[in-house]
Amino acid sequence: MLDHQPWLRYLQPVVLLIVAILVAQVVPSRYANALVLFTLYAYISICWNFVGGLAGKLSLAHGAFFGLGAYISAVLFVDLGVPLLVGGVIAAAVVAIFAWIMSAIAFRRRIGALYFALLTLAFAYVLLELVRQYEIAYKLLGVHLPLVDDPLNLIFLNKFNSFYIGMVMVAIALAVWIWVSRHRFGYMLAAIREDEEAAKALGVNVPSVLTVTMVATAAATSFAGVLAAGYLLSVEANFVMSFEWMNIVLAVTLVGGLGRMYGPVVGAAFITIIGEIVRSLPQSIAAGGISTIVYGALVLLAATLLPSGIVGIARRDRELVVR
Amino acid sequence: MALVAEKVSKRYSGLLALDSVSLELPPGRILALIGPNGAGKSTMFEVLSGMRKADGGKVVLDGTDVTELPPWQRCRLGIARTFQVVRPLAAMTVLDNVKVGAFVRHHDASEAEAVAREALEQVGLADRASQLARSLTLLQRKQLEVARALATQPRYLLLDECFAGLRAAEQDVSMQLVRRLADRGLGLILVEHSMRIVMRLAEEVMVLHHGKKLAQGTPAQIAKNPDVRAAYLGARDVVG
Numbered sequence: 001m002l003d004h005q006p007w008l009r010y011l012q013p014v015v016l017l018i019v020a021i022l023v024a025q026v027v028p029s030r031y032a033n034a035l036v037l038f039t040l041y042a043y044i045s046i047c048w049n050f051v052g053g054l055a056g057k058l059s060l061a062h063g064a065f066f067g068l069g070a071y072i073s074a075v076l077f078v079d080l081g082v083p084l085l086v087g088g089v090i091a092a093a094v095v096a097i098f099a100w101i102m103s104a105i106a107f108r109r110r111i112g113a114l115y116f117a118l119l120t121l122a123f124a125y126v127l128l129e130l131v132r133q134y135e136i137a138y139k140l141l142g143v144h145l146p147l148v149d150d151p152l153n154l155i156f157l158n159k160f161n162s163f164y165i166g167m168v169m170v171a172i173a174l175a176v177w178i179w180v181s182r183h184r185f186g187y188m189l190a191a192i193r194e195d196e197e198a199a200k201a202l203g204v205n206v207p208s209v210l211t212v213t214m215v216a217t218a219a220a221t222s223f224a225g226v227l228a229a230g231y232l233l234s235v236e237a238n239f240v241m242s243f244e245w246m247n248i249v250l251a252v253t254l255v256g257g258l259g260r261m262y263g264p265v266v267g268a269a270f271i272t273i274i275g276e277i278v279r280s281l282p283q284s285i286a287a288g289g290i291s292t293i294v295y296g297a298l299v300l301l302a303a304t305l306l307p308s309g310i311v312g313i314a315r316r317d318r319e320l321v322v323r
Numbered sequence: 324m325a326l327v328a329e330k331v332s333k334r335y336s337g338l339l340a341l342d343s344v345s346l347e348l349p350p351g352r353i354l355a356l357i358g359p360n361g362a363g364k365s366t367m368f369e370v371l372s373g374m375r376k377a378d379g380g381k382v383v384l385d386g387t388d389v390t391e392l393p394p395w396q397r398c399r400l401g402i403a404r405t406f407q408v409v410r411p412l413a414a415m416t417v418l419d420n421v422k423v424g425a426f427v428r429h430h431d432a433s434e435a436e437a438v439a440r441e442a443l444e445q446v447g448l449a450d451r452a453s454q455l456a457r458s459l460t461l462l463q464r465k466q467l468e469v470a471r472a473l474a475t476q477p478r479y480l481l482l483d484e485c486f487a488g489l490r491a492a493e494q495d496v497s498m499q500l501v502r503r504l505a506d507r508g509l510g511l512i513l514v515e516h517s518m519r520i521v522m523r524l525a526e527e528v529m530v531l532h533h534g535k536k537l538a539q540g541t542p543a544q545i546a547k548n549p550d551v552r553a554a555y556l557g558a559r560d561v562v563g
Contacts, residue, residue, distance in 0.1 A: 194412035203398035203427035
């Protein structure tokens with residue numbers, strides 16, 4: 001019924017944004033942190049969903065792309081006084097180059113799914129180690145941004161503002177998802193996911209479509225890092241480059257609904273709530289990586305019980321990606 | 324103007340699957356490629372469509388040498404194919420499957436959808452448009468292969484055993500479709516086992532045997548060719 005007015009679909013992210021802003025008005029300020037984490041999870045997972053859900057390629061490097069975005073923009077800001085947003089663009093360019101190199105290695109010839117996953121994993125660890133070595137050499141205590149209200153650099157005394165920015169990013173990412181999944185590019189991605197050989201025979205330039213997707217989503221993911229840098233104020237390699245972010249993205253997308261438009265949003269809400277519950281547990285239980293165990297268990301549960309995620313329960317209707 | 328293979332050879336680890344085979348397919352012509360299993364028919368399709376590179380020889384499309392071009396580029400230049408072992412995009416709807424093909428020439432989504440629906444209409448799958456491709460029967464999957472290839476609006480269409488498994492009445496409908504496409508100026512190559520279809524449909528028949536061209540001619544000439552009979556056809560099958 002909406003097909004006669006396709007632009008109406010683009011109202012969905014706008015409505016989501018307005019609802020989120022309204023809801024935030026009544027949320028106690030102690031939950032601001034959870035709200036910001038929610039937007040980071042949702043945004044990065046939407047970006048990843050183009051690769052993992054639409055194109056069907058298991059990238060394990062997007063967590064590192066996020067961390068690199070945070071680290072590079074923070075260092076440029078603190079050391080050279082480059083405005084955080086400008087530094088973010090530079091960081092995105094650097095991340096895009098890394099993603100392009102990775103794609104050039106991965107997509108030149110047809111490679112197996114396992115090889116691709118391992119290649120991206122290796123890349124993530126190389127990037128982590130590079131940043132870690134840099135930190136040991138030059139930033140032993142991490143990178144610290146000044147705590148002053150500085151909206152142009154995404155530094156806010158009111159933490160809800162980071163949430164609003166994050167929600168705008170989520171809304172934009174969803175709008176891009178709507179556009180892609182209704183146009184030629186999305187169809188080419190889905191065809192690649194289903195059968196690369198058939199896609200080639202149907203005129204799809206598989207390597208270049210995948211390369212464009214990797215580079216664009218990597219750069220987009222690094223912007224989440226910029227938001228995180230302004231929000232966290234202290235940026236440390238072991239935190240922002242941690243593989244935990246990738247674990248969370250996988251958990252969010254699989255639990256919410258792989259390849260579904262709202263999968264990452266629903267999954268991020270779910271995982272954020274779980275994270276808050278874990279955090280509120282007594283220290284004796286919450287210590288020692290219990291959150292990782294919980295995320296792992298959720299992925300297992302989702303994979304076995306809910307292969308189309310939470311969104312899949314409600315929506316079985318036509319999407320480019322129906323499983 | 325033609326799709327031409329010039330002395331094409333292809334070797335699979337020691338086995339010579341194609342041994343310097345040439346063919347020429349002008350627009351509007353229906354050429355049948357026949358031969359026993361392992362004769363090199365499917366290999367010829369792989370080489371023409373670019374899924375595999377020839378070890379020797381050239382593939383020329385309307386005067387353009389496409390030997391070095393990847394399959395997606397050949398598709399854009401006008402060669403479409405179906406797969407003998409069907410390759411539906413299983414988790415997508417039938418319409419979306421065909422739209423992928425239509426997007427080759429129509430970047431606008433609603434234009435592509437119109438082309439896709441027309442292709443589905445032609446193969447008789449229009450009423451399945453919103454079904455998932457994985458829910459189709461094998462027969463319907465074969466029709467989907469043809470619809471998808473048609474939606475790329477090719478000049479030359481390679482049909483790999485797309486009649487197999489059809490009942491006689493369904494075969495007649497499909498034969499009419501092929502005939503109509505040829506009348507519209509499409510060049511078609513059929514790989515086909517059913518002599519009934521080959522004899523009725525093809526204007527020219529090429530017989531491959533052990534990767535070599537054994538004979539070429541009109542269906543009537545091939546039916547009478549003693550070499551062909553002796554090689555494998557079995558005299559009685561030929562009387563169509």
